Amino acid sequence: xxxxxxxxxxxxxxxxxxxxxxxxxxxxxxxxxxxxxxxxxxxxxxxxxxxxxxxxxxxxxxxxxxxxxxxxxxxxxxxxxxxxxxxxxxxxxxxxxxxxxxxxxxxxxxxxxxxxxxxxxxxxxxxxxxxxxxxxxxxxxxxxxxxxxxxxxx
Numbered sequence: 595x596x597x598x599x600x601x602x603x604x605x606x607x608x609x610x611x612x613x614x615x616x617x618x619x620x621x622x623x624x625x626x627x628x629x630x631x632x633x634x635x636x637x638x639x640x641x642x643x644x645x646x647x648x649x650x651x652x653x654x655x656x657x658x659x660x661x662x663x664x665x666x667x668x669x670x671x672x673x674x675x676x677x678x679x680x681x682x683x684x685x686x687x688x689x690x691x692x693x694x695x696x697x698x699x700x701x702x703x704x705x706x707x708x709x710x711x712x713x714x715x716x717x718x719x720x721x722x723x724x725x726x727x728x729x730x731x732x733x734x735x736x737x738x739x740x741x742x743x744x745x746x747x748x
Contacts, residue, residue, distance in 0.1 A: 687734035
């Protein structure tokens with residue numbers, strides 16, 4: 595069967611529909627057996643990727659992980675637009691983990707700063723190698739993103 599959809603999200607929805615998997619009309623927690631199955635599939639695909647013998651198998655595993663993740667979003671009732679906007683918000687939050695070069699003087703002595711791939715930004719880690727978030731860090735506001743999307747539709 596040749597996929598008739600164009601986006602990855604639509605392709606996964608096509609697969610789930612063909613296999614009689616439920617895609618709810620509204621956001622809700624999937625039944626426990628669905629959550630357990632999706633957790634198991636995620637674990638299996640992660641392990642296949644982790645122990646892949648070559649780059650081709652790594653790419654296959656990455657695609658399988660994305661496929662399962664999209665299916666989990668669909669099984670919970672999220673739309674493609676909601677996932678895209680939430681992903682943007684997570685990216686925004688992750689990018690706020692960088693330190694600006696001019697703020698490095700406020701660092702503790704046992705922290706290490708390294709230049710990032712973006713001019714003027716640094717990665718700061720503690721003695722254990724864990725990333726230290728700057729005061730300007732802001733966590734992802736997924737609830738806020740979903741609320742804004744609903745307000746746009748209304």
